[in-house]
Amino acid sequence: MSFKLGLTGSIGMGKSTTAKLLADEGCAVWDADAAVHRLYAPGGLAVAPMQAAFPDAIENGAVSRDRLKAIIMADPTALKRIEAIVHPLVGQDRADFIAQAAADILVFDVPLMFETGGNRNMDAVLVVSAPEDVQRARVLARGTMTEAQFEAIKAKQTPDAEKRERADYVVITDTPEHAKAQVQAILAKIRKGMADA
Structure with a gap:
C-alpha cells in the first residue's frame, strides 16, 4: 500500500522545486x-x-x-x-x-489542497514555505504578473502561517541545500513509519 503525501504551498514558495526533490528521492508525483x-x-x-x-x-x-x-x-x-x-x-x-x-510514496501536488478539502484524502500533508519577502521576490522575478495580481492571488489562498499550522510536515525553501535535507529527513521518517507498520 502506497503512502499518500499531499504537497501544497502558496504561490512562489518553491512547490515545483520541492516536487522535483521528492521525485528525485523515488516518489511518484501527480501534479x-x-x-x-x-x-x-x-x-x-x-x-x-x-x-x-x-x-x-x-x-x-x-x-x-x-x-x-x-x-x-x-x-x-x-x-x-x-x-x-x-x-x-x-x-x-x-x-x-x-x-x-x-512508488512507495505517492505525492499529490495540489496548490489549493486545504481550500478544496483535498487534505482529507491524504495520509499526511507537506507544506512548502519561505519568508514573505523571498516569496514576493520570486513571483515578481518571473515577470508574468504585476504586484497587484500577486496580491490578488495571495488573498485567495489560505495564509501561509495557517497552512504551516495545519501541515504534518513543513519544508522551508530558503536554500536548495536546506530544502533537500528537509525532504530527505521527511521521507526517511515516512518510510520508517511504513516499515514499522
Missing part, C-alpha cells in the same frame, strides 16, 4: 495543474464537454484559459459550471495515476 493542462490540450478529455457548454472557450482545438477567465469575469456563475465539468475529469486523472504508480 493537479499539469492534469488540467492535459485535459485542456487538443484531444484532452475536457475539450468536448467544455465546447458544448462554453463554445467561446475553445481556441485551436483546445480550451483557452484566457478565454475561460473572460467568460468567468462576464458571468460569475460560469465558474461552478466549469468546475462541474473539470473536477470529475481531474479526479479520474488522479485515480488513473494511483492505479498505475509503483
